[in-house]
Amino acid sequence: MPEEGNQRTSDPSTNRESVELVSHIEEMKLDTTTHMDASSSGYSGFLEPDDVSIECIEISVAPLHQFGRRSSIQHRDCPLQLCCAGLKVQFGVSTKFLDNAGRPKMSIVVEIPESLSKVLEFCDDLARKLSQESGSSSEWRPLIKKYGYVNRPTVRLNIPTIANSDATAYSTDICQKEPSGSIQELDFSNVATTELDSLFVKGCKVDAFFSPELYDYQQNAGIRLVAKRLVVHSN
Template sequence: MEPFLQSTPPPPGPGCAAGIAFFDVETTRPTPEWPRRALLEFGVILVCPRTLVHLGTYSTLIRPFDLPSLPPSELFRSNGITPEAIAAAPHFSEVASIVFRFLDGRVWAGHNVEAFDSARIREAFAGVGMAAPQPSGFIDSLPLLRRKFGRRTTDMQMATLATHFGLGRQLHRCLDDVRMNIEILKCCGMLLLLEPEPERPPATSNSAFQEIREISLDLIGASLVPARPSRTGCKIQLLHRDSPLQIRCPALAVRYGPNRRYCDAAGRPKLSFLVEADPVLCMFLDACENIARTMSLDSGSSSGWTRAVEYNSTCNAFLARLRIPGRADTDDIAYATEVHRRFPSGETCVVVFDRLDEAEQDQLFLPGTLLDAYIRLDAYDSHEKAGILLVVERLVIHCT
């Protein structure tokens, strides 16, 4: 068996023209006697980000310096890598310069590449006293598909996805797994492209929302209305002049960005963020809570009341939590809030919020960012807790 093979060489030098480095590693199994993972195989395919044409391929088996004398079944997977093949392979120090050339300065891609494979590469270079290659970015298909592909399969393991798309069995050999990873991404992309766009609710009318400073507190009331179909009983509906109370709060300042700590019943993250509440907003919400809480007590509820505004001693400010609601008409991670950007020129543009990854979403809500929020006030009483949720129907984010 050849200890390594190299087909077409990589383009000279790093950079975007050099392609995306899809790579994979195979390692020993950790055991109580030898808990570390030693590198046994490395494989990489360079792909053009514009055409998906393969620009270069390299694969090699690697012989660890200090492989212990344990039974092969304890150290090796059942994937065709044998002690005899490893004994004929080069040490990592003999191939490190080639690996470096394929990886340094390129986007690193793979399934769980950021958490696992890249760590093994850095360990291997440290083990031979060489500086490790540095990525220009990551495309990790494991979290990417969890976020974009939703719950179409039982899990996002590559073997499960391969079975789902009829791509065969995962072999746990580097180049085979890299090729399978690329094909899975192509299949997922094609499926998402062919799926019809779910119908979105009609655009929110600004006229349904009243400027908070123009609302007369004396005209705020409440009534009991039927709960949504999935719940029994009634819920409290806050009203202004006998219409559902919806408010517009201009120029709110973000204090803390998105929180995704909690998930809904389908496992999708609930998205919320904290804004500074000025005295006008605090007074308004106090009035609404007094009305809703009185009706809650009169209705026989014994749930503890959670305030919509809380004082935060760390930042010495009153903070209100705004919630971006998820959409119930899809299994994907999707949100119902309309999001717009407003530029200093006065022009606005729509932000397709669902298509942003978490890092891009976080960039919209950096501390100090000003935004206009169109808010629906939802009273709730569930699991011994009651209060008012500030649900954002529309956001206009001020861009500097």
């Protein structure tokens, strides 16, 4: 029979602290932002969240001839353009959302790290206040939404198209990154949700270069994130 001094007891508080520590470490992993060299990709004007000084963000309002005025988000007197690597796709392209011509709106929903969330929340609050002060009666649509039991912040990245007399094409540069690190620009034969649906699958990672643009249209106002370049990671 073992001596009393050698008996081991399980302390519930210790076990609970261990579980909480593991959970905290996992959250830290999720919030870690992967850095990328934007200049080497030809997108040197795009800033990573950590390179943005929130106190240097402002809304610039300029007259637009007879059409009123145009507002834009500026950072150090330049249009704010952002980039962030390794964003996880939450929702791919869907036919649920249509434009004025009845065509599907091309967009994806991605989870974002806390660093990017803070920058976008500041822009959203600043633009919403300006909209209210200007007397707009439009309903403000929040930029950041949270889904799922983990309640992580997500945003929608819009993939605009350009129509000409011959065909319609994506104005977003869409590329694929191989496990070796090489990046190949994809060439699409036409614009269709099926093409992007098979590319932007739930759970895949994307490096995104995008611009926040203000809108106030048909009693809806907010910030739209327009994707300039999307690099999909191959499995």
